[in-house]
Amino acid sequence: MTTLLIFTDLDGTLLDHHTYSFKPALAALQSLKTFSIPCVINTSKTFVELVSLRQELNHQDAFIVENGSAVYIPKNLALSIDETLEDCGEYWRKSFGPRRDELIELTNDKQEQYTFRRFSEMTWQELVSITGLSEENAKQAMQREFTEPMVWTDSNLALNALRDDLAPFGVQIQKGGRFAHLMGEHCDKANAMLWLKELYEQQSDEDVTTMALGDGENDIGMLSKADIPVVIRSPVHAPPEIPNRCDAWLSDAYGPEGWAQAINKVLIQQGIL
Structure with missing residues (x-):
């Protein structure tokens, strides 16, 4: 058995590039909650931006801010963490770079x-x-x-x-x-993703399979290091090339609609749906 762990970019991926709407992805997000599959936001957005957005999304999982600069882990997730992290109220924080x-x-x-x-x-x-x-x-x-x-x-x-x-x-x-x-230099969506993957692996006897979804140049590192890389089509730029990954998926639809298609596809592939 493997445990599925999702990492997702926001702008142009889970959120529509023009309207910032995530409505087309709501049903797929609910499926992840139903099957207890963590969905980690991995974004260039700030902690402050994510506080309100996570409420709108009803997001309960860990999240990565400012292009991999820091990971915030809600304390109520009860993940056991070996290293000393910064105490930020309701969250533990692991930071990877200078202020x-x-x-x-x-x-x-x-x-x-x-x-x-x-x-x-x-x-x-x-x-x-x-x-x-x-x-x-x-x-x-x-x-x-x-x-x-x-x-x-x-x-x-x-x-x-x-x-x-x-x-x-x-x-x-x-x-x-x-x-x-x-x-x-160590702030990178991929580094933060791999650190968090290792944390989840320590909690589980099962292998952890990572799926990453993104649409931009700053997602390439994360996508190249994921087990299942998914490039989400953008209405404003060509899909980024993922080096040495001929197995990367490319969504048919743009933004959150393409995101939902990819999530449903992996749930079916993994025998979850």
Whole structure:
């Protein structure tokens, strides 16, 4: 027997790219709850953003924020954890990288060489105009702990040059759907997923099979390390290539509709549905 463990991106995957709706995925989400299959959110969003969104989704499982920078585990999950984690009220937190203020300080003098604008320099109104988020959601998105997103308006060549500049400081840049994210070198959706997978394996006598669903460049690491990688079609960009994974699924439908199709497919394959 194997235990199924789901990891999912949000924007453009479980949430519609344009409307942020998850309605087409509700029945599939309910199926996961019915069969006690953990569904771990693995997103570039912040902890503050996820507090309200998890309530809307009735999400009870662990979640990973800011592109793999930290894992939050609800204390009521009663997972036994060997290492010492940070106590964050209702959650235990495992963080993988430096704090946001260090990232801001490191890039303060880089704007003379490159053309970009960081979240810390924007108003919430500017963020609303870029993303279409509501005022409340934009303000939540700006409350970051471990990453600093940038609107990158320079070339890809320049982006790679900045990557090289920051690498000696243990900082990387990951490109998402709308933003380039400054973050610690060990902050990665894949690292956080594998850490959590190991935690679940310690609780169970069964093998853990991971299924990961994502639509963007910043999901490639997570998808490449999952047992079942699922690329969700996007209405705005081509599907990312998953290196060395000719077994990756590509959804027929976009966003949450494609997400639901993939979840139902795996439940049938595993003999659960």
